Amino acid sequence: MSEAKVFDYQFKYRVASRPGGEGLLSCFACGVCTAGCPVSEVEGDFNPRRIIHQILLGEQEELLQSEYIWLCVGCYRCTAHCPQDVEFTNLLKVLRELAVEEGTVSAEWKKVVDEVDRRTQELRRALIKYLWNKGINSLEEFERFYREEIAKLGWVEGEGSNAR
Ligand code: SF4
Ligand code: SF4
Structure with missing residues (x-):
């Protein structure tokens, strides 16, 4: 039997309050970030739009324990093309910081x-x-x-x- 997901509805506000996370709540899920991402091209399960959706849903535990937040190569293509100035590259940096702070991974x-x-x-x-x-x-x-x-x-x- 699979374990039930844990949701933290405050998670999105914690992410959005950090430097780099400010644009999170402006995302309207257009998917432009995913379409142009070179990592998504080689790893179909790496999906920036889905990661943002997970943040908004409050899937903190699942996200911070995921190897996917470490796959981004920091090319900023998603950030350059986002019509809402979400800055997904920096959002991932926030998730990485939180993963370290919460002890999900070592520094x-x-x-x-x-x-x-x-x-x-x-x-x-x-x-x-x-x-x-x-x-x-x-x-x-x-x-x-x-x-x-x-x-x-x-x-x-x-x-x-x-x-x-
Ligand atoms: S391109 Fe911007 S607005 Fe569109 S899904 Fe990605 S982050 Fe959200
Ligand atoms: S910065 Fe990261 S998430 Fe954005 S397009 Fe480049 S590899 Fe993909």
């Missing part, structure tokens, strides 16, 4: 995520240089190379991995 976890972001850029730089130097310059060659490399990483889920 060290936030540093780990920051380091993942930094290393991802390093990885991208190394990959581009490698492809350039090896002359891998067609999509077909790249797909083959990518699938071979990803297959070596057992923990990577998704297209091209061997984890499914």
Whole structure:
């Protein structure tokens, strides 16, 4: 039997009262943020509009315990395109702060995520240089190379991995 969800109807006011959360209550659920999000493209369950809906419903516990609030890469595309100036990128930062404050994750976890972001850029730089130097310059060659490399990483889920 699944556990009943816990709702905190004051949660939205706590989020909206924090720097970065001020625009929350202006959201009219148009979905523009989700449509342009690069993380939503690769992770269908990451849905900014749904996260806002969950905040408004008061699903505090579920949200603060979710890995999804850590997936955003901070590109600010959602914020730039939002017709209501909601600033979803900053809303997620508020959720992350609350997760740390409420002990859902350790303060060290936030540093780990920051380091993942930094290393991802390093990885991208190394990959581009490698492809350039090896002359891998067609999509077909790249797909083959990518699938071979990803297959070596057992923990990577998704297209091209061997984890499914
Ligand atoms: S784009 Fe803005 S108004 Fe539309 S759902 Fe996203 S946050 Fe809400
Ligand atoms: S800032 Fe985060 S949520 Fe917004 S579009 Fe970029 S990755 Fe998606």
